[in-house]
Amino acid sequence: MNLLETIVLAVIEGITEYLPVSSTGHMIIASSFMGIATDDFTKLFTIVIQLGAILSVVVLYWKRFFQGFDFYLKLFVAFIPAVVLGLLLNDVIDNLLESPVTVAISLIIGGFILLKVDDWFKANEEYDENNPTAHSEISYANALKIGFFQCLAMIPGTSRSGASIVGGMTQKINRKTAAEFSFFLAVPTMLGATAYKIYKYFKQGLVLSSEQVNYLIIGNIIAFVVALIAIKSFIDYLSKKGFKIFGYYRIVFGVALLIIHFFIYKLSI
Known part of the structure; x- marks a missing residue:
């Protein structure tokens, strides 16, 4: 990796990490185009x-991290599925990370879901007395279910934020609360x-x-x-407009990747 590649990947990470478009998928594809995807340091860097x-989350929402022990317990409950499944499926996940086709297909499937998700959970955004089921509080059961949805992001191209937000919305939680x-x-x-x-990384003797420390x-x-x-931009946009634009983006990007991979340039990851 060089300095320019470092900057490009860091900008991609910053933009896409909290958007429902898959930061991992974008960095996999970007590093592949730059010819550095197979490098051990690149794989470490992207994580x-x-x-x-x-x-950035801690800085923006620092007050929320002091709201009580209950908050941390809910995060821990939601975190458990990722720990268990991540350890059990580590080798499978590593293999999937090497497949640009997997990324592209996941982007497309997720895109179609995002096109419909606003309609499926429209009632969640209604706060009046006619919709008593809509709420902005997350229970321990909600947290655990959201944690399982987050595990879908172990498939590259799925999007951790997208999966967990949709998971929250399935629990009748409004978009803004689910996103936060x-x-x-x-x-x-x-x-x-x-x-x-x-x-x-270090266990492998690397x-x-x-220079690499500076890049990190x-x-x-x-x-x-x-x-x-x-x-900040995503929360504001999501509260007002919903997911459709991200759905269209994922579909277009995923289709473009398949065309590039099979007809123009075989991506090697």
């Missing part, structure tokens, strides 16, 4: 720079994924050069700044 995106809980859930999920990736620092800073902007 570790998520720490910058994590910090998805952001909070990203903190333990990304911390866990980062720690595990670093552990595996080391980091001073730069990448995290860029991801943090870009994610700050993306989160």
Whole structure:
């Protein structure tokens, strides 16, 4: 990796981490086009720079992280499925990460779901007395179910934020609350994924050069700044407009990837 590639991947991470478009899928494709996808450091980098995106959530919602022990317990409950399934399916997930076709198909399927999700859960956005089932509170049962939905993102191209937000909406939770809980859930999920990736990296006997350490620092800073902007913009847009534009984007991007892979340039990951 060089400095330009570092900046490009960090910007992609910052923009896409909290949008329902799959940050992993975008970085897999971008690194493949740049010819660095198979490099061990690139694989580590795409995970570790998520720490910058994590910090943006903590900074934006810092008051919410002091609202009581109950809040942390709910995050822990939602985090459990990812820990269990992540450890059990680690090899399968690693194989899927090497498939651009998997990314493209996941993007397309998820896109069609996002086109309809606003209609499916329209009642969640109604706060009047005629809709007593709509709510903005998340129970422990809700948290666990959202955690299982988040696990769908182990399939590259699915989108962790998209899966967990839709999971929240299936529990009759409004879009804004579901999105914010998805952001909070990203903190333990990304911390866990980062720690595990670093552990595996050094266990393989690999080391980091001073240049690579600098790239990690730069990448995290860029991801943090870009994610700050993306989160605020996304929450505002989502509350007013819904998911349709993200659905169209995923479909167009996924179809374009398939065309490129099979007819123009065989992506090698």
